[in-house]
Amino acid sequence: MRVVIAEDSVLLREGLAGLLERFGHSVVAAVGDAPALIAAVAAQDPDVVVADVRMPPGFSDEGLRAVLELRAARPALAVLVLSQYVEQTYAAELLDQTRSFGGGGVGYLLKDRIGDVAQFADAVTTVAGGGTVIDAEVVRQLLRGRRDPLARLTPREREVLALVAEGRSNAAIARALFVSEAAVAKHIASILAKLDLPPAADDHRRVLAVLTYLRAAV
């Protein structure tokens, strides 16, 4: 898999490149600012972009803006956005674009998650494969303090919902909760019914539907 990394801290950029190479990905470019990211994507046509939100020259959200611009031009490009802080606002911008343009996988993770190297490499693979990976922290924010239809879910169903929103597949949810895949499928069917969401075979669509629901209800 061909990866472009955009991260302004040299320490992290080199580390990320080493990590992804170690898991068999090929890092075709590692750049330090937003214009270089756009140039690198044009030159390399990668399978997935891993980008920091905050980069030079303005050190605000240039990375995120560059990613949104890239996705607008080529919707099939898979992007994994990393940040020191996760905010619903940034997640919303990524997801809204994905919902309206469709297209490649999308991910939004706290940088903290890089430490769990195997899971992080999995996330890159999932996004590159068209899936959705949303940080548990964002999901927690979306689920927290919510009432109404969510209150009708059982605690187990809420757990499953959180994992679905994070972009996990049925198999991954089953592993995380130590239950069978069939049980997970049953929970998900029940959740979708309670939230009036259309049943979807495709993990990616299902995740988007759940996230859209969670955000719309805030």
Place this chain on the structure above:
Amino acid sequence: MAAPLLAPAPVTLVPRTALDALGGPPQRFLASAWPWRSLAYLLAGVVPGLAFAAVLVPARAVGGPAAAPVSLLVAAVLLPPVARFERWRLRLADRQPVRGLPDGWWPGWREAGHALVALVALWWVDLLVAAAAIAGPVVLILSPVVQPTAPEGEAMLGETFVGSAVGLLLVPVAAYTISAWAGARAAMARAMLVPQEAETREIARSRARLVDAFEAERRRIERDLHDGAQQRLVALSMKLGLAGLDLPPGSPAALKLDEARELAGQALAELRELIRGVHPQVLADRGLPAAVRDVAGRSPVPARVDVALDRRLPERVEAAAYYVACEALANVAKHSGAGSCAVRGRLRGGRLVLEIADDGRGGADPARGTGLTGLADRVAAVGGTLTVESPYGGPTTVRAEIPCAW
């Protein structure tokens, strides 16, 4: 030989006005220049008054129907120079700088009005007070000279010397009288000349500059932590994770490494919370509505957010409003027992109005605990006001109004 240590200079508060000087120790006041300055101030008032009279008397002599318009014309022509003179004269009794007055030839309506009053009425009042205060002691002191020829003889001469002594004792009283009147007059002139708003505006501006400086400092701290400690902790956690790959899973060394990574993760999480309080990135990038939505998203009490602004606000306003939202939501979660709350923000006539309302038990008291007082201070520092409505039994509404321009 060691050089002797320099003794610290004694701190003395030099009086800036005649009124201030009056409050000081008498010996210092009487020895100071203030009584003389005050006397000069009062006597100087005579100059424009006499000039006016000197021009006006011949003008009046014209007589007939032209007299009134001529008087007005004379007064109008004299006003600008008299205003200049009054401004200069004020320095005799009040050494504080007079700010906010126009520089051109036309003194402005305020100053012209003051000049007119000084010209028509105040100068002879000043003169009367000065004359009365001086005349008493002077006449008494001079009594041996004025009254030696009294026919009653030598006994009376002794009494005239007692009169001189009393006169000498009255000199300090005269000094106080003159300074007090000059000080009061100067204070009156200042009140008429310098618009109150100009002074409060200057205070507000300096406070705004302080707030801006704090805000810049917070941004710098956030940037430093983001580029330094946070990146290093992420790199550390990544290296620990990579090192773990080389160890057999479940081995004691791998478990230790996992614990270390866990600790690095906790440090990152704590640092992140700290930085969020210092200067949240989303506030700088996306403005108040987005930042308030994100805070509300983290609130344990469900919060509806309706903040609609048609533009970005000045940084200090955004920061103060964000702080209000954070603190108010934290209070809702901690004290109110509310089941839900709502944050509403609008721009009304150049002012940001931000309201946080909950359906809790109420009874929030600014006197207990410093949370609400701190909030009010924070809002006041950017020229705004904070009102808290919280009857026992609820509901509670915290409302901040912040001007978006000075």
